[in-house]
Amino acid sequence: GAGVSQSPSNKVTEKGKDVELRCDPISGHTALYWYRQSLGQGLEFLIYFQGNSAPDKSxxxxxxxxxxxxxxxxxxxxxxxxxxxxxxxxxCASSSRLAGVLPYFGPGTRLTVT
Amino acid sequence: TQLLEQSPQFLSIQEGENLTVYCNSSSVFSSLQWYRQEPGEGPVLLVTVVTGGEVKKLKRLTFQFGDARKDSSLHITAAQTGDTGLYLCAGAQGGKLIFGQGTELSVKP
Structure with missing residues (x-):
C-alpha cells in the first residue's frame, strides 16, 4: 500500500483481556514508531524500532x-x-531512517477498554 | 516532564481572524516539525524548520523557528473553517520525535 496501515481501526475489549494491534509500515521504511494519544492530547512515545531491534522502549x-x-x-x-x-x-509511524527523515503516520487504532 | 509546551491548548475563533500558536522548550532541537491532525486520522506533516531564525510560508500559514532553536510559532492568516483541527509541534530527540500536547483550533463560520 501507499501509506502506513493499522488494524483493527477500532477495538473494544473487556478489562483484563489481552489485545494485539498491528502496524504495516511503508515498504522499505526501516524505522517504525508506536505512539499513544488520549482524547484531544498530544502523542506519547511508546517504542521505536530500527529494523527488528528496539533501541528505545522507554x-x-x-x-x-x-x-x-x-x-x-x-x-x-x-x-x-x-x-x-x-x-x-x-x-504507528514509519520513516526511511531515524527521525532525521520525518515519519508518516497511520490512521491509528482506537482502543476502548470497558 | 513535558519537553515541548504548546499554547494555547484551545483556540476558538471566527473565520477571517488571524491566530498564532506557540511551541516552547528549554531544550535545543536540531529541527522542529508542525503537524495537523483531523479526527480519526493520523497527524500529517505540515513543515520542518531547521535553521535558527528560519521562516517558512505555506499559503496562509507562516512558521518560524527561534534563533536559539528552542521555540517555534505557527501563524495563520485569515483562518478558514477548513483550518479546524489539532496542531502539534514535535522535535527530534534521541532517535524519536517528542510531541507537544497540541493546540485544538476551531474556526467558526
Whole structure:
C-alpha cells in the first residue's frame, strides 16, 4: 500500500483481556514508531524500532505492554490484562531512517477498554 | 516532564481572524516539525524548520523557528473553517520525535 496501515481501526475489549494491534509500515521504511494519544492530547512515545531491534522502549507504560517487529516490516503491539486507562488511540509511524527523515503516520487504532 | 509546551491548548475563533500558536522548550532541537491532525486520522506533516531564525510560508500559514532553536510559532492568516483541527509541534530527540500536547483550533463560520 501507499501509506502506513493499522488494524483493527477500532477495538473494544473487556478489562483484563489481552489485545494485539498491528502496524504495516511503508515498504522499505526501516524505522517504525508506536505512539499513544488520549482524547484531544498530544502523542506519547511508546517504542521505536530500527529494523527488528528496539533501541528505545522507554515509553512503554508497564510490563503489560510489549511490541515486536519481524522481517523489518510488520509490527505488533500487545497489551496484556488491559485496564481502562489503556483506552486511547494507538498510532504507528514509519520513516526511511531515524527521525532525521520525518515519519508518516497511520490512521491509528482506537482502543476502548470497558 | 513535558519537553515541548504548546499554547494555547484551545483556540476558538471566527473565520477571517488571524491566530498564532506557540511551541516552547528549554531544550535545543536540531529541527522542529508542525503537524495537523483531523479526527480519526493520523497527524500529517505540515513543515520542518531547521535553521535558527528560519521562516517558512505555506499559503496562509507562516512558521518560524527561534534563533536559539528552542521555540517555534505557527501563524495563520485569515483562518478558514477548513483550518479546524489539532496542531502539534514535535522535535527530534534521541532517535524519536517528542510531541507537544497540541493546540485544538476551531474556526467558526
Amino acid at each position: 515509553g512503554l507504560p508497564s510490563d503489560r505492554f510489549s511490541a515486536e517487529r519481524t522481517g523489518g516490516s510488520v509490527s505488533t503491539l500487545t497489551i496484556q490484562r488491559t485496564q481502562q486507562e489503556d483506552s486511547a488511540v494507538y498510532l
